[in-house]
Amino acid sequence: MKRIFLASAFFLLTACSVLTPATRYQASGDLGVIIARESGELVVFNSSSRRIVHTVSGLGDLSHASVVFSRDERFAYVFGRDGGLTKVDILQGQIDKRIVQGGNSIGGAISQDGSLIAVSNYTPGGVRVFSADTLELVADIPATYTDASGQQKLSKTVGLVDAPGNRFVFSLFDGAEMQIADFSHFAADGQFSIKRHAQIGKNPYDALITANGHYYVAGLFGEPGMARLDLWHDDQAPVRVLPDYGDKDQALPVYKMPHLEGWAQAGNYLFVPGVGRHQVLVIDAGSWQQVAHIPVAGQPVFVMSRPDNREIWVSFAHPDNGQIQIIDAETLAITETLQPGPAVLHMEFSPRGEQVWVSVRDLNEVQLYDTRTHQKLATLPVKSPSGIFLTRRAHVTGL
Amino acid sequence: MKRIFLASAFFLLTACSVLTPATRYQASGDLGVIIARESGELVVFNSSSRRIVHTVSGLGDLSHASVVFSRDERFAYVFGRDGGLTKVDILQGQIDKRIVQGGNSIGGAISQDGSLIAVSNYTPGGVRVFSADTLELVADIPATYTDASGQQKLSKTVGLVDAPGNRFVFSLFDGAEMQIADFSHFAADGQFSIKRHAQIGKNPYDALITANGHYYVAGLFGEPGMARLDLWHDDQAPVRVLPDYGDKDQALPVYKMPHLEGWAQAGNYLFVPGVGRHQVLVIDAGSWQQVAHIPVAGQPVFVMSRPDNREIWVSFAHPDNGQIQIIDAETLAITETLQPGPAVLHMEFSPRGEQVWVSVRDLNEVQLYDTRTHQKLATLPVKSPSGIFLTRRAHVTGL
Numbered sequence: 001m002k003r004i005f006l007a008s009a010f011f012l013l014t015a016c017s018v019l020t021p022a023t024r025y026q027a028s029g030d031l032g033v034i035i036a037r038e039s040g041e042l043v044v045f046n047s048s049s050r051r052i053v054h055t056v057s058g059l060g061d062l063s064h065a066s067v068v069f070s071r072d073e074r075f076a077y078v079f080g081r082d083g084g085l086t087k088v089d090i091l092q093g094q095i096d097k098r099i100v101q102g103g104n105s106i107g108g109a110i111s112q113d114g115s116l117i118a119v120s121n122y123t124p125g126g127v128r129v130f131s132a133d134t135l136e137l138v139a140d141i142p143a144t145y146t147d148a149s150g151q152q153k154l155s156k157t158v159g160l161v162d163a164p165g166n167r168f169v170f171s172l173f174d175g176a177e178m179q180i181a182d183f184s185h186f187a188a189d190g191q192f193s194i195k196r197h198a199q200i201g202k203n204p205y206d207a208l209i210t211a212n213g214h215y216y217v218a219g220l221f222g223e224p225g226m227a228r229l230d231l232w233h234d235d236q237a238p239v240r241v242l243p244d245y246g247d248k249d250q251a252l253p254v255y256k257m258p259h260l261e262g263w264a265q266a267g268n269y270l271f272v273p274g275v276g277r278h279q280v281l282v283i284d285a286g287s288w289q290q291v292a293h294i295p296v297a298g299q300p301v302f303v304m305s306r307p308d309n310r311e312i313w314v315s316f317a318h319p320d321n322g323q324i325q326i327i328d329a330e331t332l333a334i335t336e337t338l339q340p341g342p343a344v345l346h347m348e349f350s351p352r353g354e355q356v357w358v359s360v361r362d363l364n365e366v367q368l369y370d371t372r373t374h375q376k377l378a379t380l381p382v383k384s385p386s387g388i389f390l391t392r393r394a395h396v397t398g399l
Numbered sequence: 400m401k402r403i404f405l406a407s408a409f410f411l412l413t414a415c416s417v418l419t420p421a422t423r424y425q426a427s428g429d430l431g432v433i434i435a436r437e438s439g440e441l442v443v444f445n446s447s448s449r450r451i452v453h454t455v456s457g458l459g460d461l462s463h464a465s466v467v468f469s470r471d472e473r474f475a476y477v478f479g480r481d482g483g484l485t486k487v488d489i490l491q492g493q494i495d496k497r498i499v500q501g502g503n504s505i506g507g508a509i510s511q512d513g514s515l516i517a518v519s520n521y522t523p524g525g526v527r528v529f530s531a532d533t534l535e536l537v538a539d540i541p542a543t544y545t546d547a548s549g550q551q552k553l554s555k556t557v558g559l560v561d562a563p564g565n566r567f568v569f570s571l572f573d574g575a576e577m578q579i580a581d582f583s584h585f586a587a588d589g590q591f592s593i594k595r596h597a598q599i600g601k602n603p604y605d606a607l608i609t610a611n612g613h614y615y616v617a618g619l620f621g622e623p624g625m626a627r628l629d630l631w632h633d634d635q636a637p638v639r640v641l642p643d644y645g646d647k648d649q650a651l652p653v654y655k656m657p658h659l660e661g662w663a664q665a666g667n668y669l670f671v672p673g674v675g676r677h678q679v680l681v682i683d684a685g686s687w688q689q690v691a692h693i694p695v696a697g698q699p700v701f702v703m704s705r706p707d708n709r710e711i712w713v714s715f716a717h718p719d720n721g722q723i724q725i726i727d728a729e730t731l732a733i734t735e736t737l738q739p740g741p742a743v744l745h746m747e748f749s750p751r752g753e754q755v756w757v758s759v760r761d762l763n764e765v766q767l768y769d770t771r772t773h774q775k776l777a778t779l780p781v782k783s784p785s786g787i788f789l790t791r792r793a794h795v796t797g798l
Contacts, residue, residue, distance in 0.1 A: 025490040027427040029472025029793050048470060048513070071447060071750075073428025073472070091424040112751045114447070164707035164752055165771055184771060212708040214666070232709060232729065267613070268667070268685060286667060308563040308796065309611040310631060330631065351470075351794030352511045353563055372564055372583060392794040394428050395750030397707065 026091050028073040031391050033090060034359065034366055035065045038384040042078055044090045047350060047390060050368060050378045054093025060084040065387060066107045069394035070132060071114035079108040085119055087135055097135045101128055109162040116183055118168045120160035127157050127170055127181065139192055145175030159207025159218055161398050163231050171204035171218045178218065178227065180234050200227040200238045208263055209398040219246060241288045246275035264305035264312050266329040271312045273300035280314060282332065294332055297323050306371055307353030315344045326374065336374055340367050348388035359385035425490050427472040430790050432489060433758065433765055434464045437783040441477055443489045446749060446789060449767060449777045453492025459483040464786060465506045468793035469531060470513035478507040484518055486534060496534045500527055508561040515582055517567045519559035526556050526569055526580065538591055544574030558606025558617055560797050562630050570603035570617045577617065579633050599626040599637045607662055608797040618645060640687045645674035663704035663711050665728040670711045672699035679713060681731065693731055696722050705770050706752030714743045725773065735773055739766055747787035758784035
């Protein structure tokens, strides 16, 4: 009997060792996630092996989803259109926590220190802030404003970004305000403060923060131009820049406005999608004056700089969204037009810029291109892919 | 008997489950390594928990060591002064592979695509290139030059960096040359090509590459000024910039020259250590003309921009190396002088800039500071710490 016991013990201990292979260590620096918008799935892929490693389902409505990463690059926080906030463990390929925090959310951000997740909402308006660890609600910012009739109202919030100093910055679509929520003391005393800048211009619809976190710039749907806040001096009122940008006779419905995250900075130039025009605008980053415009194949949606700033890659709105055009950042000439296929929705460059991942929704594939040769290198099968996010974003302000 | 077998089986299977806890998955995005120069150890730490997680020994002479990371942020490649190249698995905390590739190495780089590791050598001169996976030698670049007497000689190589397009760029200290090794085709055909630019100026001693990989700039020990190569047009001869930089009557021995990786760019300004002066020089990044100089507490060694570009942090050479001075990037005024302790050797900012890690050699500690309040937050005990490297560098050209 004893012998049998030992035999069984030996067998089982041997089995145990199989459970702890060297592969139990999994780094996360070259992983990425892809939003599968129709199926509500998050696809985790390895950008080095060019393979899908996990498909995580049950994330709700991802028809307009965005993602931020924890500072250790282990967790992806997915902001769904239905107000869902899902924390996904991309190493284990499973949902760690999920809440439905609002009726209709439009995006989110992670704080500079990685401890807080903020979500901006259409319904109800305002911004809610959660513990990045537990997803518990820690702050609720209603985003109230006073309308023409003197009534207090709640506003949709848009253009939410993280800023240095553990701040979140966002704009009030209905309230024509920018607000800065300062959480720099929150860890110490549980308190936060709000700075408000009113009358920045009608209906800010989206915003961006420059790469170093210096300027926050909101596009205006209700009137031409953009409102720019200097975050190095956030008591100063925002100023109007690019006074002709998106002028009224060219304005399109909000849902067709270009993403302002789609702006590119290359050297001293900003490359900006022309609103309602088949143009990429070139702006001097010092003077914020337009210095040129580049005719392109359609209405630009994403205008992105290759990480070495040598090329600008442009995607387009329907019906021209089967193409990508590549602009030489020095000559401003279009050097090549790629035809990835119907409905190019997003592009994500590898951190050092040698590759770019492209989601082609109606082909149900994500394509990988060599950014030097512009040749296609690989394809991943993904149902209706939209946003692509590499973990490197964990290390970048505003992403 | 059967019952006992099952009982033991149940017990052991229960034990098995203990071997596979959730913690077997380890992300790498917030890890870092510290060079312990006296003991020849690599200390792996977690920048979120602020704890040392591994100490890896047997890396040889680390008295002038540097580190690059694999694109998945799992492996640290450590370049030792004794010519040792060690590939360390920072998740398991053990040496994966180690070779001694030369007699005296001065630094290394990883290719844009992550497949190649290049090492520059004093003895023998030249650059050797290895497989990042296996550390097998795949290319040997002797760095020959012809001296005044017409003899072919081997040169020390310095200022080795990676550049976009899978290129490595380096300078010949004795040969007064810059060379560009193009490995863009290497994966396809095993071939690489070399471009040479001769007579760039006497004794280039170190170099830097701008953050977007556009310019490669070498400091000259043998004469004033610096040589700047435009990597967007690498057939064009380098041009002389900053003609007064390090002028001869101020020149110091090479081993005291400031690190050129210690340059900072903030907005349109470059902040540069003054050679042989108690000054930080301010250069217009557009015109490459000096526009100001800032008196500081000693000879600057590292001049680093906080990631949001709002502040410039400066460390100093002996005997002033117990201090760090902080410069306001806008007013150019010194806002604070910190006293971390004797022999501040290096600083490493967290990717989004909320914290900075500081090695204080003669206190045997690495200190963590809040970059907003400038208060000390934590201390790690490390024997004679020098270089500090966070895994985020895996995602940045030139680091």
